[in-house]
Amino acid sequence: MHNLPQTVIQESRVEQQTIDTFAREANRIVGSDQVSANPADLLANSRDYWPVNNIWMIEGRVPALPQLVVWPGNTEEISALLKLATKLKVPVTPYGEGSGTLGGAIPIKGGVSLDLKRMNHLLEIDEESLMVRVESGLNGALYEELLNHAGYTGGHFPQSLRCSSIGGWLACRAAGQFSTRYGKIEDIAVSLEAVLPDGTIFSGRSVPRTATGPRLDHLLIGSEGIFGVITSATLRIWPLPEKRHLISYTFADLKGALECIRLIMRTGARPAVVRLYDAQETGNHFPELGDQRCALILLIEGTAKIIAAEAEVIDDLAIASGAVDCGPEHVEHWLEKRFNISVASMLFQKGAVLDTIEVSTNWHNAHSTYLAMQKSLLAVEGTMLASGHYSHVYPDGAGLYMTVVGFPGSDKLAFYKRIWQAAMEACLAQGAAISHHHGIGLHRGQWMHEEHGSGLSVLKKIKKALDPENIMNPGKLGLEEGKLWQK
Numbered sequence: 001m002h003n004l005p006q007t008v009i010q011e012s013r014v015e016q017q018t019i020d021t022f023a024r025e026a027n028r029i030v031g032s033d034q035v036s037a038n039p040a041d042l043l044a045n046s047r048d049y050w051p052v053n054n055i056w057m058i059e060g061r062v063p064a065l066p067q068l069v070v071w072p073g074n075t076e077e078i079s080a081l082l083k084l085a086t087k088l089k090v091p092v093t094p095y096g097e098g099s100g101t102l103g104g105a106i107p108i109k110g111g112v113s114l115d116l117k118r119m120n121h122l123l124e125i126d127e128e129s130l131m132v133r134v135e136s137g138l139n140g141a142l143y144e145e146l147l148n149h150a151g152y153t154g155g156h157f158p159q160s161l162r163c164s165s166i167g168g169w170l171a172c173r174a175a176g177q178f179s180t181r182y183g184k185i186e187d188i189a190v191s192l193e194a195v196l197p198d199g200t201i202f203s204g205r206s207v208p209r210t211a212t213g214p215r216l217d218h219l220l221i222g223s224e225g226i227f228g229v230i231t232s233a234t235l236r237i238w239p240l241p242e243k244r245h246l247i248s249y250t251f252a253d254l255k256g257a258l259e260c261i262r263l264i265m266r267t268g269a270r271p272a273v274v275r276l277y278d279a280q281e282t283g284n285h286f287p288e289l290g291d292q293r294c295a296l297i298l299l300i301e302g303t304a305k306i307i308a309a310e311a312e313v314i315d316d317l318a319i320a321s322g323a324v325d326c327g328p329e330h331v332e333h334w335l336e337k338r339f340n341i342s343v344a345s346m347l348f349q350k351g352a353v354l355d356t357i358e359v360s361t362n363w364h365n366a367h368s369t370y371l372a373m374q375k376s377l378l379a380v381e382g383t384m385l386a387s388g389h390y391s392h393v394y395p396d397g398a399g400l401y402m403t404v405v406g407f408p409g410s411d412k413l414a415f416y417k418r419i420w421q422a423a424m425e426a427c428l429a430q431g432a433a434i435s436h437h438h439g440i441g442l443h444r445g446q447w448m449h450e451e452h453g454s455g456l457s458v459l460k461k462i463k464k465a466l467d468p469e470n471i472m473n474p475g476k477l478g479l480e481e482g483k484l485w486q487k
């Protein structure tokens, strides 16, 4: 291990003898070229996009290392690997593309990082029923490209599209930028195939809905790898839209703009993109609009006649709310820049700490949660900026996405913990849910009890029943008291 950097939150590791036994058997199951203890491979799968990784990486440390990386090629191989892991009590952490922002893919108890990248095939398109069957390791941008070639869209565009996988989307209950029209991943998913820790392979029926008891396959949506491995999914698709219509407005204040969006959602209009920025983010993203008003950008797409009606309904409500029409060019600018994720790592290199914290609100607390979270974040010593936007809207509320940047000096980790504590306390006090789409992973687990109350013990019982040896991504989703991380 002398070639590898020091780990910070490695809670435990599996005895080397057991790992050697696992590796021998895994070689037989997947082929020896698909099993690696090479330091470069262990390092690659030691981290995700959780910002704390950046703090440690700049210091030359990593959060935790797997002892093996295994790349299975199909569902049967995963079944054999999980059976083996249960028998030998070896932790298994599924790894999609490592774009999770809360440490979910970090193997804090060592063992095996099960990397899904080889399972990257689009299996079949059902053009009649508008569904596609796809393996879980397929990259998001490649998936959309393959669909576009066939004349369809998957309707799911997280900002991390180019660095995330289908399995990661499902495991984290992801939401894309076009979610108001196409739905979030749980709306897009028809059925899943998954493997449980005892090796059982199961799948749901790919029909529009069922009333045959609870949808067991959907239990895996949002499970973040703690119940098993999602191996493939049937997802809804849409014909490529006939037309796209772009509109932007500015409003005098956030509250008035939110009220306008609430009214739009009551009409039945479903623009694909609805993004409302506070004045600060308006100034940052659209400097030409200044930093005194709040920008709302909208993208409507689909059939031309329906779009025309939606645009008219939206425009009537916006103008009646005192909005100023700013034309399509700001939406075009957003479309060009929407997958650019380079700013965060540049800021870390300059000594900043940055994170984004997304929460879920109803209309009655959409604005007050923003105000409360902003106030709490700005009260933390070292915070330079706490701004927000709303990027997923519903008839019953909106997702609020706060960005916080600070220059805390030497103790970056203490600052990081303080901003999260401040944000989560403010969010919970307003009655909002602690995550809209990034999930829980390792870091947000400490607030799971406040979020779920007695529901957390139900989750623990399900986990115990499905995974009695606790091999699947142990230590995540707040099911175990955090040890090294929360100290």
Ligand SMILES: Cc1cc2nc3c(=O)[nH]c(=O)nc-3n(C[C@H](O)[C@H](O)[C@H](O)COP(=O)(O)OP(=O)(O)OC[C@H]3O[C@@H](n4cnc5c(N)ncnc54)[C@H](O)[C@@H]3O)c2cc1C
Pocket: 048, 049, 093, 094, 095, 096, 097, 098, 099, 100, 101, 104, 105, 116, 136, 137, 157, 158, 159, 160, 163, 164, 165, 166, 167, 168, 169, 170, 171, 172, 173, 174, 175, 176, 177, 224, 225, 226, 228, 229, 230, 231, 341, 437, 438, 439, 441, 473, 476
């Ligand atoms: C810049 C940036 C922008 C982002 N924008 C968005 C956004 O707009 N919307 C959004 O929802 N999220 C966003 N995210 C968060 C992240 O991209 C998503 O959570 C994504 O769904 C994770 O996919 P992944 O393949 O990278 O998963 P990973 O990070 O590899 O894994 C995430 C978790 O899922 C588990 N997992 C992965 N694959 C499987 C599988 N096949 N079976 C079981 N468990 C599995 C892992 O064990 C881990 O716990 C963003 C992240 C970044 C860095």
